[in-house]
Amino acid sequence: MDARLGKIILLACLAMGLAAGSAAVADNLYFTVDSGDNDTLMMVTGLAPTTGAPVGLSGQAGFKAAGTGSDGIGAIDAAMIGGQPRVATGGQIIHLWDGNDISYLKHSDPTGPGDNNPVREIVLGEVGGNEDRLVIARETGTGATDILLQMFEASTMSHITTPGPHNNIGNAVGMARGNFTDSFPGSEIVIGTTDLATLNKSPGFQLYVRGDNLGWLGQQPVQVMTDVATGDLVPGLNNDEAIFTGNIGGDPGPGNGQQSHVFSTGPGFSMDYQWNNAGGGPHGPSASGGLTFNAVAVGQLDADAEPEIALVGDNVLRILNHDGSFVAQTGPTGQNMTDVVIADVMNNDGVNEIVAVTDSGLVFAFGPNGGGALGVYNAGNPITGVASLRVIPEPASLVLLLAAACGLAVARRR
Ligand SMILES: [Ca+2]
Ligand SMILES: [Ca+2]
Ligand SMILES: [Ca+2]
Ligand SMILES: [Ca+2]
Incomplete structure (x- = not known):
């Protein structure tokens, strides 16, 4: 040489x-923040442990904020697409952002100018075997009780398909991708729906569609729900299962409310009940009542191979094993937590934290066992959604x- x-x-x-x-x-975190009629997207590249009073989110590593020019923002997802970190948000319009610095990339107005019917849910990344996908759920019009799904090529925001609406099924209150069956390529999409106020029907449905063309696969009543997440919750069966949570069972009370239900898929895409965590003990109501779940996340929180489950809601963080058995509960938190992710955002140690956001504008970071917060950060305005992304550098x-x-x-x- x-x-x-x-x-x-x-x-x-x-x-x-x-x-x-x-x-x-650390994994990146992205937040949708309700800041009037020009909502904000914020990001950090990690959180530093703190004690005591909340500290400003703007003081955290890699903090950035971007105006979206859209109201009603809250739907958010993040994924690596073509080796690049990407973030999608949905309010009155859909935005695609560069996940490195939340600089603007593209937008689309699925309802056209003059129609502010909001995007309820958004999924970004691989569905149907193609990683370059963005799927939204909204209604056909303001006040409608149907669900209209639309698929776009994420990188170009070009429209791919809009199947006919799912009528009389309520509004989307959670959407996630998961590989529920090998009968169809890649990930399918599961949607939770609810609309007690306007429908004389079941107060909630689970709805599954194909990932390659959004074709209907099946639906089934579940009751009032607020969110859905996916993961391999029943090892050895299929790939992913779906967990629905919310105020399932009616008003919170012993045996009611605050339940989570897990379903797998069977032959012919039947929806097979697996377990729920209703009942007494730690699943009973809090002393102050009103313990309902707003959001659920599935991720790795301990050393065993199976994923764990984090549920957040009004005054509570609850952690369950993949089979629904109780792990820990933190609360009363004095906060209404609106969304949650499981990601490694603190200490650069390969150990995941639980990050929950609140309608009072706070970000809580909890350790994998819950307990006291490892840090509390103030975004200044109500936080409506959170997404995380592990940015994988392309060597x-x-x-x-x-x-x-x-x-x-x-x-x-x-
Ligand atoms: Ca599949
Ligand atoms: Ca499974
Ligand atoms: Ca585990
Ligand atoms: Ca960590």
Whole structure:
């Protein structure tokens, strides 16, 4: 080897060693914030532990804020698309943002000018085997009790398909992607629906559609729900299952309210009940009552291979095992938590935290066992949604060659 080339490689190796020493990067967090009629998207690249009174979210690593020019923002999702971090938000219009710095990329107004019927739910990323997808759920018009699904190519925001609306099924209150069956490619989409006020029907449905064309697969009544999440909650069966939560069972009380129900899919895409966590003990009402769940997330919170479940709501954070067995409950929190994610956002340690946001404008970070908050941060306005994303750098071939030359082992976090 030429001496000069050797020196260059040595310097590059030193630089890579330094980079590897600080390579642990927390998952990004993105927040939708209700700030009047020009709602805000905010991001941080990590949270620092704090004690005592809430500290400003704007003081956290990588903080950025962007005006959306849209009201009613709250639907949010994040995914890697073509090796790039992307964030999608839905209010009166749909936005696609660069997940590195929430700079604006594209927008689409699915209802056209003059119609402010909001996007209720949004899913970004792989569905139907194609990672470049954005799916929204809304109504056909203001006050309608139907669900209109629309699929776009995410990177171009070009329209792909809008099947006919699902009539008399209420409004979407949760939407997630999961691979429920191998009969159809990639992930399918599950939607929770509810509309007690206007429908003389079941107060809530689970609705499944194909990921490749949004074709209807099945629906089934569940009762009042607020959110849905997916994960491999029944190991050894299919791939993913869906968990619905909310005020299922009616007003909160012993055996009612605050339930979560898990369903798998069977032959012919039947919807097979797996378990619910209704009942007494930790699942009973709080001393102050009113314990209902607003949101659910599925993710890894301990060392066993199965995922855990985080539920947040009015005055409560509850953690369950994948089979519904009780792990921990934190509360009363004195806060109405509106959304939750499970992500590694603190300490760069590969250990996930539970991040919950509130309608009073606070971000709570809890450890994987709940308990006292590891930090509380103030965004200044009500937070309507949160999404997380692990940004996976695309290794350039030169970097890989250098890594090989330096003899660096490539370590991967779980
Ligand atoms: Ca599938
Ligand atoms: Ca499963
Ligand atoms: Ca686990
Ligand atoms: Ca962590």
